[in-house]
Structures are given as structure tokens and as C-alpha cells.
Amino acid sequence: MADTNPIKQFEIHELVPFEAFGLNLAFTNSSLFMLLTAAVTIVLFTLAMSSRALVPNRAQSVAEIIYGFVADMLRSTAGADALRFFPFVFTLFIFILVANMLGMFPYFPGPGLHSFTITSHLIVTVALAMLVWLTVIIYGVFKNGPKFLKLFVPSGVPAYILPFVSLIEVISFISRPISHSVRLFANMLAGHILLKVFAGFIVMLGAGLGVGGYVIGIAPFAMTLGLTALEFLVAFLQAYVFAILTCIYLSDALHPGH
Amino acid sequence: MSRDKESQRDPSKADLDDLQQRIDARREKYKPAADNAHNSAWSLGMRYGSEFFGGVLVGGALGFGLDYIAGISPWGLIVGTMFGFAAGTLNVVRAAKEISSGSNGG
Numbered sequence: 001m002a003d004t005n006p007i008k009q010f011e012i013h014e015l016v017p018f019e020a021f022g023l024n025l026a027f028t029n030s031s032l033f034m035l036l037t038a039a040v041t042i043v044l045f046t047l048a049m050s051s052r053a054l055v056p057n058r059a060q061s062v063a064e065i066i067y068g069f070v071a072d073m074l075r076s077t078a079g080a081d082a083l084r085f086f087p088f089v090f091t092l093f094i095f096i097l098v099a100n101m102l103g104m105f106p107y108f109p110g111p112g113l114h115s116f117t118i119t120s121h122l123i124v125t126v127a128l129a130m131l132v133w134l135t136v137i138i139y140g141v142f143k144n145g146p147k148f149l150k151l152f153v154p155s156g157v158p159a160y161i162l163p164f165v166s167l168i169e170v171i172s173f174i175s176r177p178i179s180h181s182v183r184l185f186a187n188m189l190a191g192h193i194l195l196k197v198f199a200g201f202i203v204m205l206g207a208g209l210g211v212g213g214y215v216i217g218i219a220p221f222a223m224t225l226g227l228t229a230l231e232f233l234v235a236f237l238q239a240y241v242f243a244i245l246t247c248i249y250l251s252d253a254l255h256p257g258h
Numbered sequence: 259m260s261r262d263k264e265s266q267r268d269p270s271k272a273d274l275d276d277l278q279q280r281i282d283a284r285r286e287k288y289k290p291a292a293d294n295a296h297n298s299a300w301s302l303g304m305r306y307g308s309e310f311f312g313g314v315l316v317g318g319a320l321g322f323g324l325d326y327i328a329g330i331s332p333w334g335l336i337v338g339t340m341f342g343f344a345a346g347t348l349n350v351v352r353a354a355k356e357i358s359s360g361s362n363g364g
Binding site for chain 1: 308317348
């Protein structure tokens with residue numbers, strides 16, 4: 001009987017053991033999929049843009065649409081001067097999108113090997129969210145100096161409750177990387193578990209009831225089919241949400257105090 | 259008549275304006291379909307949930323840290339969690355504003 005444990009897909013395996021300074025720095029399947037994500041992105045974009053035609057072919061159109069999509073998103077949420085962050089936001093968006101899409105392969109890179117969604121691990125999404133958060137703080141202070149603190153002092157608040165409001169604003173600001181990372185992580189984790197649970201029902205029914213079980217198994221199979229389509233939507237949507245929140249936060253670094 | 263004269267003076271401009279108008283009309287027509295794809299109830303709920311959860315967690319953690327440093331347990335945790343709730347609510351209100359203003363993030 002196939003393994004129906006729905007969370008086995010999130011296990012980390014050491015592929016190349018490596019230890020340094022008393023730390024386990026092994027090359028794991030998670031590292032492999034991060035490398036794959038970067039490699040797939042670079043190869044696809046290089047191939048798509050290789051013709052550099054004035055009238056683009058299909059692949060080049062897709063690459064240009066993604067480029068325009070991220071540029072428009074950045075311009076509309078954070079203003080035209082935010083375009084200096086375009087490489088950063090574009091890289092984040094593409095990295096998460098490709099990583100989510102690679103995680104949608106049931107068997108990849110080969111039979112017997114399971115796929116791995118790097119964004120279903122909190123440590124990865126926290127690292128990405130902290131990158132954005134620290135960029136906002138460092139660039140905000142560098143560009144605006146003390147005026148960056150206006151972010152925590154909303155205008156039009158009476159002086160006697162200002163300390164409380166500022167404290168709440170500070171807590172709200174610190175909580176940003178948490179909600180930013182938990183959302184991406186939880187969406188990917190929950191979606192993949194749900195998918196595996198319903199797929200597991202088919203196997204369990206077949207093992208328990210024989211041929212009749214496989215006939216009833218059509219119901220969870222249809223559900224799995226529908227959920228797979230939904231998961232593709234979520235994979236794109238969460239990359240988009242992560243990128244647009246990055247834009248909103250970067251706009252705070254550029255124009256604090258609205 | 260006057261319009262004919264104008265277009266004779268600068269026919270290319272009239273043509274271009276007409277074309278621009280038609281393009282704008284088309285764009286308006288196809289716009290809403292693209293926007294609707296960016297929201298699902300599940301991700302919206304996850305957005306609000308994580309915003310609120312983050313606020314409470316950070317408030318509680320700050321209070322707990324204050325307890326640890328100043329040795330005023332359990333008051334730091336209690337007050338910190340209350341401020342955390344306030345910050346979480348603020349986060350949710352901001353998220354709702356962003357989503358309803360159309361700039362989105364659901």
C-alpha cells in the first residue's frame with residue numbers, strides 16, 4: 001500500500017552531508033529545490049529572451065508580460081520612484097512563483113522521488129519576509145533619517161493618547177514579517193496537505209474495499225482534480241500577494257507618514 | 259463641416275484620437291475580469307487571520323520580554339497582550355482598507 005501520510009512530503013532529507021563549525025550544513029532536498037528554482041528561472045528567461053525580437057514570439061511575450069505586470073504593480077502601489085526596487089520585487093515574485101509551481105509536480109525530478117515545496121517551510125518564508133522588513137527599515141532610515149519615525153506617529157491624534165497609539169503602531173510594524181511569512185507558508189502547507197489527504201482516500205478505499213472501493217474512489221479523485229486546479233491558482237496568488245505586500249511596505253520606506 | 263476642416267488640417271491626429279478612444283473602451287471592457295481573479299475567500303481569510311495573529315503574538319512577546327528583563331511578571335504579559343490585540347485589530351482594519359480600496363492583497 002502506498003504511503004498515505006499527508007505530511008511526509010514536507011520531510012527534509014540530507015542529500016550531501018556537510019558539517020562545519022559544529023553546524024549541520026548538509027545539502028538537503030530543500031536546498032536542491034531552491035537551486036532548481038533559480039536554475040529553472042534563469043534558463044526559461046534566457047531562452048524566452050534569446051531572440052530579442054521587436055515583435056516578440058510567444059515565450060518572449062510571456063516574459064515581457066511578467067515584467068510589465070510586476071512593474072505596474074510596483075508603480076501603482078508605491079509610486080514611480082519605487083522602481084529602483086524593481087529587481088528586488090521581481091526576484092521575490094519570480095522565486096516564489098517558480099518554487100510554488102515546482103512544488104505542484106507530484107513526482108519530480110523522477111519516479112520514486114517526491115517533489116518538495118520550499119515555501120511550505122516557515123523558515124524559508126520568514127527569511128524572505130525578514131529580507132523585505134530589514135530593507136524597509138535600513139532604506140527608510142538611510143533615505144528619510146529621523147523622519148522615518150513619522151511612520152509611528154499618525155497625524156491628527158491628541159497628545160494624551162499619542163504614546164499608546166505609537167506603541168500600537170510599533171507592535172503593528174514589528175508584526176509585519178510574521179503575517180507576511182505565515183500567510184505564504186500556511187497557504188502552501190494547508191493546500192498540499194489537503195491535496196494529499198484526498199489523494200490518500202483513493203488508495204485507502206481501494207485497499208479496504210477492493211474493486212468497489214476504487215469505484216467509490218472516483219469521488220475523492222474528482223475532489224483531488226478540483227483541488228489541484230485550485231492549488232495552481234493559490235500558487236500564483238500567494239506569489240502575487242507576497243509581492244504586492246512587499247510593494248506596500250516599500251512604499252512606507254519611501255514615503256513615511258503618508 | 260468645421261470638424262471636416264479640422265481633420266483635413268491634421269488627419270493623423272483625428273485618426274489617432276479615434277483609435278485611442280476605441281482602445282480605451284476595449285481596455286475598460288476587459289479590466290474587471292482580470293481583477294476578479296485576484297481574490298479567493300480562503301486567501302482573504304488567511305490574510306486577516308495572520309494579520310491579527312501577528313499583532314497579538316508580537317504584543318505578547320514584547321510583554322513577556324519586559325517581564326523577563328524587569329521582573330514584573332505577569333503584568334508585562336497581560337498589558338503586552340492587550341496592546342497586541344489593539345495592534346492586531348489595527349492590522350486587520352488596514353488590510354480591509356487596502357482590499358476594499360482595490361489595490362488589493364487578498
